[in-house]
Amino acid sequence: xxxxxxxxxxxxxxxxxxxxxxxxxxxxxxxxxxxxxxxxxxxxxxxxxxxxxxxxxxxxxxxxxxxxxxxxxxxxxxxxxxxxxxxxxxxxxxxxxxxxxxxxxxxxxxxxxxxxxxxxxxxxxxxxxxxxxxxxxxxxxxxxxxxxxxxxxxxxxxxxxxxxxxxxxxxxxxxxxxxxxxxxxxxxxxxxxxxxxxxxxxxxxxxxxxxxxxxxxxxxxxxxxxxxxxxxxxxxxxxxx
Amino acid sequence: xxxxxxxxxxxxxxxxxxxxxxxxxxxxxxxxxxxxxxxxxxxxxxxxxxxxxxxxxxxxxxxxxxxxxxxxxxxxxxxxxxxxxxxxxxxxxxxxxxxxxxxxxxxxxxxxxxxxxxxxxxxxxxxxxxxxxxxxxxxxxxxxxxxxxxxxxxxxxxxxxxxxxxxxxxxxxxxxxxxxxxxxxxxxxxxxxxxxxxxxxxxxxxxxxxxxxxxxxxxxxxxxxxxxxxxxxxxxxxxxxxxxxxxxxxxxxxxxxxxxxxxxxxxxxxxxxxxxxxxxxxxxxxxxxxxxxxxxxxxxxxxxxxxxxxxxxxxxxxxxxxxxxxxxxxxxxxxxxxxxxxxxxxxxxxxxxxxxxxxxxxxxxxxxxxxxxxxxxxxxxxxxxxxxxxxxxxxxxxxxxxxxxxxxxxxxxxxxxxxxxxxxxxxxxxxxxxxxxxxxxxxxxxxxxxxxxxxxxxxxxxxxxxxxxxxxxxxxxxxxxxxxxxxxxxxxxxxxxxxxxxxxxxxxxxxxxxxxxxxxxxxxxxxxxxxxxxxxxxxxxxxxxxxxxxxxxxxxx
Amino acid sequence: xxxxxxxxxxxxxxxxxxxxxxxxxxxxxxxxxxxxxxxxxxxxxxxxxxxxxxxxxxxxxxxxxxxxxxxxxxxxxxxxxxxxxxxxxxxxxxxxxxxxxxxxxxxxxxxxxxxxxxxxxxxxxxxxxxxxxxxxxxxxxxxxxxxxxxxxxxxxxxxxxxxxxxxxxxxxxxxxx
Numbered sequence: 001x002x003x004x005x006x007x008x009x010x011x012x013x014x015x016x017x018x019x020x021x022x023x024x025x026x027x028x029x030x031x032x033x034x035x036x037x038x039x040x041x042x043x044x045x046x047x048x049x050x051x052x053x054x055x056x057x058x059x060x061x062x063x064x065x066x067x068x069x070x071x072x073x074x075x076x077x078x079x080x081x082x083x084x085x086x087x088x089x090x091x092x093x094x095x096x097x098x099x100x101x102x103x104x105x106x107x108x109x110x111x112x113x114x115x116x117x118x119x120x121x122x123x124x125x126x127x128x129x130x131x132x133x134x135x136x137x138x139x140x141x142x143x144x145x146x147x148x149x150x151x152x153x154x155x156x157x158x159x160x161x162x163x164x165x166x167x168x169x170x171x172x173x174x175x176x177x178x179x180x181x182x183x184x185x186x187x188x189x190x191x192x193x194x195x196x197x198x199x200x201x202x203x204x205x206x207x208x209x210x211x212x213x214x215x216x217x218x219x220x221x222x223x224x225x226x227x228x229x230x231x232x233x234x235x236x237x238x239x240x241x
Numbered sequence: 242x243x244x245x246x247x248x249x250x251x252x253x254x255x256x257x258x259x260x261x262x263x264x265x266x267x268x269x270x271x272x273x274x275x276x277x278x279x280x281x282x283x284x285x286x287x288x289x290x291x292x293x294x295x296x297x298x299x300x301x302x303x304x305x306x307x308x309x310x311x312x313x314x315x316x317x318x319x320x321x322x323x324x325x326x327x328x329x330x331x332x333x334x335x336x337x338x339x340x341x342x343x344x345x346x347x348x349x350x351x352x353x354x355x356x357x358x359x360x361x362x363x364x365x366x367x368x369x370x371x372x373x374x375x376x377x378x379x380x381x382x383x384x385x386x387x388x389x390x391x392x393x394x395x396x397x398x399x400x401x402x403x404x405x406x407x408x409x410x411x412x413x414x415x416x417x418x419x420x421x422x423x424x425x426x427x428x429x430x431x432x433x434x435x436x437x438x439x440x441x442x443x444x445x446x447x448x449x450x451x452x453x454x455x456x457x458x459x460x461x462x463x464x465x466x467x468x469x470x471x472x473x474x475x476x477x478x479x480x481x482x483x484x485x486x487x488x489x490x491x492x493x494x495x496x497x498x499x500x501x502x503x504x505x506x507x508x509x510x511x512x513x514x515x516x517x518x519x520x521x522x523x524x525x526x527x528x529x530x531x532x533x534x535x536x537x538x539x540x541x542x543x544x545x546x547x548x549x550x551x552x553x554x555x556x557x558x559x560x561x562x563x564x565x566x567x568x569x570x571x572x573x574x575x576x577x578x579x580x581x582x583x584x585x586x587x588x589x590x591x592x593x594x595x596x597x598x599x600x601x602x603x604x605x606x607x608x609x610x611x612x613x614x615x616x617x618x619x620x621x622x623x624x625x626x627x628x629x630x631x632x633x634x635x636x637x638x639x640x641x642x643x644x645x646x647x648x649x650x651x652x653x654x655x656x657x658x659x660x661x662x663x664x665x666x667x668x669x670x671x672x673x674x675x676x677x678x679x680x681x682x683x684x685x686x687x688x689x690x691x692x693x694x695x696x697x698x699x700x701x702x703x704x705x706x707x708x709x710x711x712x713x714x715x716x717x718x719x720x721x722x723x724x725x726x727x728x729x730x731x732x733x734x735x736x737x738x739x740x741x742x743x744x745x746x747x748x749x750x751x752x753x754x755x756x757x758x759x760x761x762x763x764x765x766x767x768x769x770x771x772x773x774x775x776x777x778x779x780x781x782x783x784x785x786x787x788x789x790x791x792x793x794x795x796x797x798x
Numbered sequence: 799x800x801x802x803x804x805x806x807x808x809x810x811x812x813x814x815x816x817x818x819x820x821x822x823x824x825x826x827x828x829x830x831x832x833x834x835x836x837x838x839x840x841x842x843x844x845x846x847x848x849x850x851x852x853x854x855x856x857x858x859x860x861x862x863x864x865x866x867x868x869x870x871x872x873x874x875x876x877x878x879x880x881x882x883x884x885x886x887x888x889x890x891x892x893x894x895x896x897x898x899x900x901x902x903x904x905x906x907x908x909x910x911x912x913x914x915x916x917x918x919x920x921x922x923x924x925x926x927x928x929x930x931x932x933x934x935x936x937x938x939x940x941x942x943x944x945x946x947x948x949x950x951x952x953x954x955x956x957x958x959x960x961x962x963x964x965x966x967x968x969x970x971x972x973x974x975x
Contacts, residue, residue, distance in 0.1 A: 049548035050703045052743045064742055069548045091739045095708035097973075103893060104974020105883055105945035111974070120972035125941040126886050126933060128732055129712045133895035133928065154701060173543065173701070176526065178711040180701030 010076040025067035025078055026054055036080050037089060037118055040155040041068040042204055044227030046164060051155060052092050053118070056080045064088075086122070093119050094127045099178070101133060101150035102207070109208030112221045115153060116207075136181075141191030144213055145202055149181055152209035157224075158182060158201035165227065170195045182209075200226075242503050242510045244389050247380055254381035261297040261318060263341050265289065268312040268369060270303030270455050271448075271487050272609075277331070278311035284334040285313070292338050302456020304369035308608035309351045313337065314369065327351035355625045356607050361588065363596050364572040365612045368456035373491050376498035379459040385504055387578035391467050392512045395578075400471040401427060404574070406582035408594030413439055413530070413567030414642065414671040415747075416593075416660040422564065425554040426472040429562035434474035436465050436516075437558065437565040439535060440481035440488070443527035444643025445694060447674030449598040450568035452610050454481065454488035457572070458495035462518060464571030466504060467578060469516040472564050477518040480535055483525060492520060527644075527698035531746045532557075532565045534700065545700045546746035567672065569598055589615030593659035593670075603640070603676040606631045613658070620654040623677055634679035638762070642671030644691045644698075645751030647758025648684060667758040669751070683780035684763035685770055689717035691755035699748060706749030709740040713756065720767060723774030723783030730771060734760070802851045802960065805837035806881070807871060809857030809864045810891045810929065814946040815882035816840065816856060821949035829953075832960050848874050852959065854881040854942075858888040859930050863923035872936035877959075880932045883945040883973055892929040899925040942967060944975040951975075 006021045012029050019028040024047075029036050039051035049066035056067045059077035067080070079085075096102070096115060104110050136149035156173060159182060163169040170193050174183040184193035202210045204224045211220055258264065267282040282300060289296040304312045309327030316323050326349040329337065333349060340346045362368070371378035379385070391400050405420025426434060438461060442450040454461060465477050481489050496518055499505045507515045521539050528534045529544040536558050538544040557563025573595060577585045589595050593615040599622065602608050606628030613622060623629065623639055630636045638648040647668035649656070656662045660670045678687065696710040716733045719725040737753035744750045760767060769775045774783040808816060816839060822829070836850060837843045853875040859865055872878060883889035894902045903925070908915045932938055944951060951970045958965035
């Protein structure tokens with residue numbers, strides 16, 4: 001019976017759970033109300049395993065594994081929170097805060113920022129490392145949107161949504177390491193790029209790096225859940241329903 | 242092509258060589274070329290013609306002792322006493338040719354002492370002995386016998402069995418059992434499979450793969466082709482960094498020759514097996530030596546790693562099963578098939594079989610390339626073969642594994658070289674770079690240099706590696722400048738732990754190693770910088786000069 | 799029982815944290831039964847006394863004077879709280895860091911001045927090259943992020959500390975709150 005073998009049972013944080021064989025640990029954990037923090041992951045986009053916040057411990061594996069791409073296996077025993085993981089997650093969150101110029105109090109995303117709220121939920125009250133304070137550009141050449149590199153954490157959600165969902169591939173990453181930045185087209189001003197002005201990148205951006213000019217001075221919540229709705233609709237139209 | 246035909250080619254080559262009384266081999270590896278050995282060869286040829294002697298001046302690959310270049314090896318046919326000259330320049334040509342039937346030129350003789358003691362050449366068996374651009378010379382030294390044997394007398398499984406039995410492990414640094422990898426790719430299901438040769442050697446101080454590709458490219462092609470046969474691949478990619486133009490041009494020429502001789506292309510050696518290799522150039526990113534980043538680069542994407550699993554063996558190039566091995570690994574294949582797994586397994590230690598090529602650099606007398614059987618004590622490599630530390634200075638540490646490795650102090654020099662032993666002392670085998678440091682090296686500065694390397698070579702994809710290496714570099718700079726506190730040191734140690742355990746790929750996971758290993762053996766140097774603003778090596782000016790420039794000068798010197 | 803000696807300090811910040819502190823309103827009266835305010839911009843003491851039990855420091859370290867003060871305060875204080883984002887992260891004052899102090903002074907005292915442009919140099923402390931948070935100069939015992947931390951946050955933290963409890967700061971406030 002092939003159907004039966006497609007279902008796996010495993011243990012996450014001591015809870016017995018079942019899962020389809022193609023599911024990830026993150027999916028199954030969230031189905032079971034177990035919260036694993038994520039930053040680069042977004043439902044509806046491909047996973048890149050880059051932010052490392054969703055790392056979990058798997059019994060018998062010496063390495064920590066990113067739960068967003070880790071597929072379930074029969075009999076797996078997963079731990080999603082421990083003192084060690086907590087410390088790693090706090091440190092990983094400190095790093096982007098120190099990497100660029102995140103000034104929450106004057107940020108358009110204040111109160112609606114995933115980095116900010118993750119910092120709080122993970123118990124971060126200060127950053128131990130020195131702030132790097134690099135000098136970075138703000139590109140306001142687009143008629144509707146702005147990219148402020150001071151607030152970018154390089155999660156590449158914009159890159160992925162533009163390539164995978166909008167199909168435009170305007171966004172990409174330039175440079176390497178600490179000098180990486182997201183760019184539009186071949187590092188052209190956003191306003192002069194081949195941008196379709198769909199605004200998807202702004203909605204998926206977890207911080208105030210990408211924002212809508214019309215929202216400056218007012219709350220700027222983002223609605224990334226449009227992605228899953230869009231997927232459902234696209235699926236339905238493909239099936240001719 | 243059959244083994245009889247191979248024999249015929251070999252006989253023809255040998256007959257050609259027999260026409261001459263002397264062979265004058267000029268090293269045309271990058272090291273010697275940088276000292277104009279190409280011009281030297283031209284002048285030697287002119288002098289040889291003028292002298293009227295039956296003398297054949299030809300180019301060969303690397304002869305190993307790069308420090309003494311340009312190297313010339315004179316091989317008189319009537320005796321087996323080869324003469325190795327070093328530091329030969331154009332002006333010496335007349336004298337050298339004139340000396341052929343007289344006494345050797347004393348002042349040009351290399352002082353080898355123990356350089357060849359204990360070396361065992363398998364990967365380098367042809368290096369310095371053949372013209373790398375002539376496939377027939379490779380054939381004359383048993384080249385392509387292994388391929389013909391594999392294709393005509395063996396099936397893929399028995400090839401894999403031989404490789405497994407030989408105990409060969411990945412020479413790129415990881416040490417994964419090669420046979421196991423081949424077996425996995427062979428079992429993986431896909432409409433097409435690929436073989437990739439990783440020639441993106443990027444560690445500071447490493448030039449093993451470059452030398453192999455420059456000196457004996459056919460050996461790598463033969464290894465890849467045997468691998469393709471074993472795993473069922475029909476297409477191969479040789480990924481070589483663009484900074485190796487000579488290796489690329491020799492490999493390009495060699496691929497053409499191999500196709501002409503029917504070792505690549507359709508129906509290789511008259512069998513149903515077809516395979517061809519394409520060269521892809523790396524654009525200068527160290528991270529592209531990581532297999533998933535390398536694959537992304539071949540696919541034309543940004544050279545960034547992705548999380549594994551899935552491993553390339555199951556889902557690699559364009560999502561298809563892909564075998565990816567290092568240059569040196571492929572260079573070991575033909576001899577194993579030719580001479581048998583038992584022969585190979587008889588060399589080395591229990592868990593690390595065969596030989597390993599090391600590039601000796603830094604504060605060492607005999608800078609160059611050596612190949613030693615696994616299990617040789619580090620001390621013998623550094624002080625025997627390497628000739629020890631020059632200028633009467635005191636040995637401090639040997640750095641192996643490049644930016645992923647660590648520094649091994651004198652107390653561990655009697656350690657036999659093996660994957661496990663080096664890992665146990667906090668370093669790693671790595672791809673084979675071996676940088677020797679004496680008491681003029683500051684270990685904090687060394688750690689700082691490697692951290693700077695990792696920081697600038699990080700692809701920037703994952704947070705710990707991108708931002709963590711930058712923070713660690715900052716703290717190390719602060720220590721070098723004599724401005725750090727004990728709290729800074731604690732933070733550095735904490736960051737080492739986080740970056741090591743949370744980074745996405747090997748680059749980040751191993752980036753803290755140079756810090757961890759120097760902290761393990763040279764913590765007192767860190768504390769001297771912090772507590773007394775003192776650098777015992779006199780390298781860091783501790784607050785008075787710009788330590789960053791000094792550090793770079795230190796390691797590149 | 800003797801009262802706890804409390805100080806509040808105003809370094810490079812906007813005084814918003816102090817305003818928020820005052821927003822505790824009538825709860826300040828309740829607190830005053832347990833604490834004695836021995837130094838503060840809200841009161842008239844000119845000298846930071848010895849043996850302060852608890853100090854709330856607002857603001858980042860921007861000048862040589864700030865640096866001097868915070869080191870002195872640390873020596874005379876048992877428990878030091880970095881109060882608000884400027885003290886915790888350097889916040890808005892640190893926005894000059896990517897440029898350095900000179901262009902900022904130039905902009906403020908030359909470019910935007912119509913007459914008598916002059917960079918003040920008498921009786922004013924020199925600016926540090928970079929504005930940095932308090933904990934980069936002295937050890938900090940508790941971090942209270944927020945811009946500003948709310949009056950409720952102050953009240954909960956202070957009552958917790960007075961009762962000998964460790965406040966769960968992250969549940970009360972965050973960067974930019």
